Amino acid sequence: MEISDNGIKISASLLGCDLSKAGEEAERALKAGADWIHVDVMDGSFVENISYGAPFQKALKGDFFKDTHLMVSRPDRQIKFFAESGSNMITFHTESDSDIEQTIGLIHDAGIMAGLSIKPNTPAEAVLPYLHKVEMILVMTVEPGYGGQGFLDFTLPKVTQIREYARKVNPSLMIQVDGGINPETAPLAIRAGADVLVSGSCLFKAEDMSKMVEKLKKG
Numbered sequence: 001m002e003i004s005d006n007g008i009k010i011s012a013s014l015l016g017c018d019l020s021k022a023g024e025e026a027e028r029a030l031k032a033g034a035d036w037i038h039v040d041v042m043d044g045s046f047v048e049n050i051s052y053g054a055p056f057q058k059a060l061k062g063d064f065f066k067d068t069h070l071m072v073s074r075p076d077r078q079i080k081f082f083a084e085s086g087s088n089m090i091t092f093h094t095e096s097d098s099d100i101e102q103t104i105g106l107i108h109d110a111g112i113m114a115g116l117s118i119k120p121n122t123p124a125e126a127v128l129p130y131l132h133k134v135e136m137i138l139v140m141t142v143e144p145g146y147g148g149q150g151f152l153d154f155t156l157p158k159v160t161q162i163r164e165y166a167r168k169v170n171p172s173l174m175i176q177v178d179g180g181i182n183p184e185t186a187p188l189a190i191r192a193g194a195d196v197l198v199s200g201s202c203l204f205k206a207e208d209m210s211k212m213v214e215k216l217k218k219g
Contacts, residue, residue, distance in 0.1 A: 181216065
């Protein structure tokens with residue numbers, strides 16, 4: 001699936017939706033203008049919470065971009081399952097127990113784009129050596145594991161640092177931010193250098209989701 005190059009992308013996190021109607025909620029977000037659907041995978045080990053796995057993602061029918069975020073201890077063991085369940089992008093954490101370069105290779109070997117993520121307290125230096133090897137960096141702007149948390153603005157300088165470094169080694173690199181994104185924080189993230197915004201509760205609880213998507217994209 002091709003990615004549009006025109007402006008800010010919105011990845012709608014299903015953590016913020018009515019999971020009993022996940023397929024309908026994904027379709028609603030896409031019709032409202034969201035570009036991707038963000039699937040947060042938690043194993044109860046890397047983070048405290050447990051969400052859902054590859055069978056859940058496979059059950060999401062439709063031709064749309066599945067943005068899979070693995071918050072798991074051993075992402076290398078999950079690549080095959082999520083590749084088979086339709087991931088277009090798989091992002092995993094530098095803080096996981098998997099070898100970073102090997103896991104990036106597994107993702108690319110599966111014909112999928114690779115993303116690398118860092119938690120709020122992990123420095124940008126942890127991902128700089130890999131910027132030329134991945135398609136996206138995800139900077140967590142909340143502690144991973146739960147939806148609906150407040151935005152941590154001390155993470156923004158890392159976004160800027162990564163963007164500046166990427167201009168030299170991988171100008172097409174996407175930078176995603178995830179956590180506490182709303183009309184007040186989206187402009188801060190965009191100005192810092194982010195071009196993919198993950199939003200869950202803010203989108204799915206909005207009175208008018210289309211207007212909310214438009215607000216977030218405008219920054």
